[in-house]
Amino acid sequence: MQFEVPPSAARISLPRAEPTVDPLSCFKAKARLGEFFDGECEEIVARLFDGAVHVARGEHLLREGDECSAIFVLCSGWAARYVHLAEGGRQIVELLLPGDMFPVHAMIASDMDDGIMALNSCVAATCSPAALEAAVLGNTNFTRTLWWLTRREKGILRAWIANLGQLNAYARVAHLICEISARLAQAGLVHDGHFEVPLTQEDLADANGVTGVHANRTLRQLSRDGLLELRHKRARIMDEDGLQRAAGFDGAYLNPG
Amino acid sequence: MQFEVPPSAARISLPRAEPTVDPLSCFKAKARLGEFFDGECEEIVARLFDGAVHVARGEHLLREGDECSAIFVLCSGWAARYVHLAEGGRQIVELLLPGDMFPVHAMIASDMDDGIMALNSCVAATCSPAALEAAVLGNTNFTRTLWWLTRREKGILRAWIANLGQLNAYARVAHLICEISARLAQAGLVHDGHFEVPLTQEDLADANGVTGVHANRTLRQLSRDGLLELRHKRARIMDEDGLQRAAGFDGAYLNPG
DNA sequence: CGTTCCCTTGACACCGATCAACTCTGGTGG
DNA sequence: CCACCAGAGTTGATCGGTGTCAAGGGAACG
Numbered sequence A, B: 001m002q003f004e005v006p007p008s009a010a011r012i013s014l015p016r017a018e019p020t021v022d023p024l025s026c027f028k029a030k031a032r033l034g035e036f037f038d039g040e041c042e043e044i045v046a047r048l049f050d051g052a053v054h055v056a057r058g059e060h061l062l063r064e065g066d067e068c069s070a071i072f073v074l075c076s077g078w079a080a081r082y083v084h085l086a087e088g089g090r091q092i093v094e095l096l097l098p099g100d101m102f103p104v105h106a107m108i109a110s111d112m113d114d115g116i117m118a119l120n121s122c123v124a125a126t127c128s129p130a131a132l133e134a135a136v137l138g139n140t141n142f143t144r145t146l147w148w149l150t151r152r153e154k155g156i157l158r159a160w161i162a163n164l165g166q167l168n169a170y171a172r173v174a175h176l177i178c179e180i181s182a183r184l185a186q187a188g189l190v191h192d193g194h195f196e197v198p199l200t201q202e203d204l205a206d207a208n209g210v211t212g213v214h215a216n217r218t219l220r221q222l223s224r225d226g227l228l229e230l231r232h233k234r235a236r237i238m239d240e241d242g243l244q245r246a247a248g249f250d251g252a253y254l255n256p257g
Numbered sequence C: 001c002g003t004t005c006c007c008t009t010g011a012c013a014c015c016g017a018t019c020a021a022c023t024c025t026g027g028t029g030g
Numbered sequence D: 001c002c003a004c005c006a007g008a009g010t011t012g013a014t015c016g017g018t019g020t021c022a023a024g025g026g027a028a029c030g
Helices: A007-013 A025-031 A039-048 A129-138 A140-166 A169-186 A201-208 A212-224 A240-247 B007-013 B025-031 B039-048 B129-138 B140-166 B169-186 B201-208 B212-224 B240-247
Strands: A051-055 A060-062 A071-076 A079-084 A090-096 A115-118 A122-127 A194-196 A228-231 A234-237 B051-055 B060-062 B071-076 B079-084 B090-096 B115-118 B122-127 B194-196 B228-231 B234-237
Touching: A025 A039, A025 A071, A025 A140, A039 A129, A039 A140, A051 A060, A079 A201, A079 B140, A090 A140, A090 A201, A090 B140, A122 A129, A129 A140, A129 B140, A140 A169, A140 B079, A140 B090, A140 B129, A140 B140, A169 A194, A169 A201, A169 A212, A169 A228, A169 A234, A169 A240, A201 A212, A212 A228, B025 B039, B025 B071, B025 B140, B039 B129, B039 B140, B051 B060, B079 B201, B090 B140, B090 B201, B129 B140, B140 B169, B169 B194, B169 B201, B169 B212, B169 B228, B169 B234, B169 B240, B201 B212, B212 B228
Parallel strands: none
Antiparallel strands: A051 A122, A060 A115, A071 A122, A079 A090, A079 A115, A194 A234, A228 A234, B051 B122, B060 B115, B071 B122, B079 B090, B079 B115, B194 B234, B228 B234
């Protein structure tokens, strides 16, 4: 598998203490949390994802309505699945972090109902939908792994619904940061309590259903309260307990049993 | 398959013009919208779901934390997957209508991360997780059908996120009614533009992330605007075009290609 | 060194929460 | 059949959280 990682992307998103060699290592780290991802599955994934793409911030990996001809695994960088509303609002409905595979359902149906856009410079491994389906149908534990990952994703979607419906802006932002931190940790991307957050405040706002202005005020308040520092695209959680309490965060949904 | 449908549930939720004989007919109607649900799949489902339960309004089908020992298909009645927040709020994260199968992921992992409660008198067919998994692994088109249904569910979850994040209460309520109407139509439960909505205004509020009081005001406004009548647990859409416009509704996500 | 995003802050308006009645409906028991 | 009662629906008054508009400052990049 020939695989160019542009130096800029590697610098931004890969852990710096011990640079990752295997571009799929984040995916494997997450998949291993389920109990079905064995050595055979690792080989399958490594064999399947033999392509690679590089996408700059603001560019689409997939556009709404696209015939979707590839399935991706993010190796570095972040992306967002979003929908545009008639009145001009944008809602981020899913945050895609290193190690995430999408859109898995292209296996059986290729239309994209919403777009996926790079939030910073991304590198993604690719495979064809048909190849993935064949692999799934051919290996029971790989099937179970994908079901497990799907279940996890649905848990994340439901948690977002609960947040948007019940929490105020302060708690919503806090909750999203808690989730990001936990997910990055599962992918092995948190070091010394610091991690990269390549989101603009506008991105953060669009994920939480608030305006950019209010996202800013909320972040300042979180900082004044000694819970969280988020500057220059790097985050540091000052008081993990306090932040989780403010958010009502319980990470169980990120590692379902 | 011996199968008692209590008369009360049948009266409330089954179409009255032509009472449904097959308790799984709603499920089959939905599953056939995907392109993989063939005659063999129908037989598999009929064979698998050989149990039945009856649950009264307010009772749980599954409790948060339950070891989940059965998978359900709602034959009549509605249920809701919800989460309780620390401060006492309740958010409905998924509305389960006749024909819906849940929790599919009990196939591979049996812990429930949130509860499922009957919204009115429900009848559900049941099968064991192990039996469902065996059937999935044994039939390719059945596998694809479940993936298709899962994709549809994720589309519904994402649409809820977009609504909660970007729309005001008026549009949110309108959107949920549009979605309910479309889903019931797919299950064959809309007759002459009328359909049963066994939700209290409080239920509707908890699904839309507003208070009961405000859900009431919104419904009155929708009625004054000539878009929707919702009284005595029955809904009638007066102006479908107007309602969809107010909601920014596009039903494509309910029948993904 | 200039341009372009992005971040930051203030003033004001409005949507929806909250609190507090009151009414209507359906079900239960006398 | 009627009386009662609990739950659900309805409405008004007030308050707070967020949106909106506007302006200026700072950081990144060519």
